[in-house]
Amino acid sequence: MKILITEKLxxxxxxxxxxxxxxxxxxxxxxxxxxxINIVKDMDGIIxxxxxxxxxxxxxxGNKLKIIANYAVGFDNIDIKYAKEKNIxxxxxxxxxxxxTADLVFGLLLSSARRIPEANDYVRKDRFKxxxxxxxxGYDVYSKTLGIFGFGRIGQAVARRAKGxxxxxxxxxxxxxxxxxxxEYVDYNTLIKESDYISVNAPLNKETxxxxxxxxxxxxxxxxxxxxxxxxxxxxxxxxxxxxKENLIAGAALDVYENEPxxxxxxxxxxxxxxxxxxxxxxxxxxxxxxxICVNAIIDVLINKKGPKTCVNC
Numbered sequence: 001m002k003i004l005i006t007e008k009l010x011x012x013x014x015x016x017x018x019x020x021x022x023x024x025x026x027x028x029x030x031x032x033x034x035x036x037i038n039i040v041k042d043m044d045g046i047i048x049x050x051x052x053x054x055x056x057x058x059x060x061x062g063n064k065l066k067i068i069a070n071y072a073v074g075f076d077n078i079d080i081k082y083a084k085e086k087n088i089x090x091x092x093x094x095x096x097x098x099x100x101t102a103d104l105v106f107g108l109l110l111s112s113a114r115r116i117p118e119a120n121d122y123v124r125k126d127r128f129k130x131x132x133x134x135x136x137x138g139y140d141v142y143s144k145t146l147g148i149f150g151f152g153r154i155g156q157a158v159a160r161r162a163k164g165x166x167x168x169x170x171x172x173x174x175x176x177x178x179x180x181x182x183x184e185y186v187d188y189n190t191l192i193k194e195s196d197y198i199s200v201n202a203p204l205n206k207e208t209x210x211x212x213x214x215x216x217x218x219x220x221x222x223x224x225x226x227x228x229x230x231x232x233x234x235x236x237x238x239x240x241x242x243x244x245k246e247n248l249i250a251g252a253a254l255d256v257y258e259n260e261p262x263x264x265x266x267x268x269x270x271x272x273x274x275x276x277x278x279x280x281x282x283x284x285x286x287x288x289x290x291x292x293i294c295v296n297a298i299i300d301v302l303i304n305k306k307g308p309k310t311c312v313n314c
Contacts, residue, residue, distance in 0.1 A: 102157035147195030150202025
């Protein structure tokens with residue numbers, strides 16, 4: 001048996017699978033779709049990344065495929081319905097990255113509000129000449145209103161952090177959630193109009209794709225700060241550029257992008273926009289555990305002949 005891993009993971013997968021006689025192929029260069037179609041013909045499984053498009057053509061090429069283990073919590077990069085038709089398990093890595101991603105959300109929120117990256121650059125360029133009353137003025141966080149768009153595991157973890165800042169917490173979701181502290185279940189329009197900070201933590205689907213557009217930004221407060229650590233295509237990036245240029249909102253912080261890894265060039269020049277390299281789960285512990293979950297799913301399917309614990313199409 002043999003599996004494809006599209007990029008090197010932070011654990012020694014070859015060593016872990018050697019005792020099960022499962023070979024591992026990690027290409028020197030990340031394979032594109034056509035390269036993957038050629039490679040998967042001989043593979044029993046794949047460990048792929050969110051940037052890998054596992055579409056019908058790839059699945060059809062994998063005549064021996066039994067499992068596609070996605071090294072991410074989201075799985076919109078995989079045609080899971082077609083994989084099920086072909087009796088191929090698809091798995092993800094839920095729960096393990098919840099707290100790390102929520103930490104990043106709040107880090108971006110605080111960094112944007114208090115202009116921390118901008119201030120760091122300001123000092124390093126020797127522009128700081130001594131304390132002034134009007135220097136680097138930002139926005140308060142404590143007791144302000146946080147709107148959370150998408151209230152699953154990560155959204156709720158963000159809310160727990162906001163509680164420590166005595167924030168008013170608004171959220172949207174498919175249904176109202178039972179939380180141990182006060183959170184207000186509101187509609188989308190209420191959330192964008194009343195929030196000082198908006199955190200996007202929803203999955204990408206037909207309803208959420210492009211929902212944050214110019215019209216949405218126009219309805220936000222002028223002092224609003226917009227944070228997206230979920231999926232880039234939930235936001236119309238060119239509309240965000242326009243909103244920032246026209247001062248419709250105060251700032252933004254992005255960890256994901258509409259056409260990742262491409263980014264609207266103007267965003268790179270804006271002091272009121274923080275850009276991060278899709279690092280929501282980027283802690284050593286989290287990324288290691290994500291790899292272990294993928295490997296365990298491979299072992300469950302190929303060796304133990306049973307359904308994996310984190311199956312998303314069973």
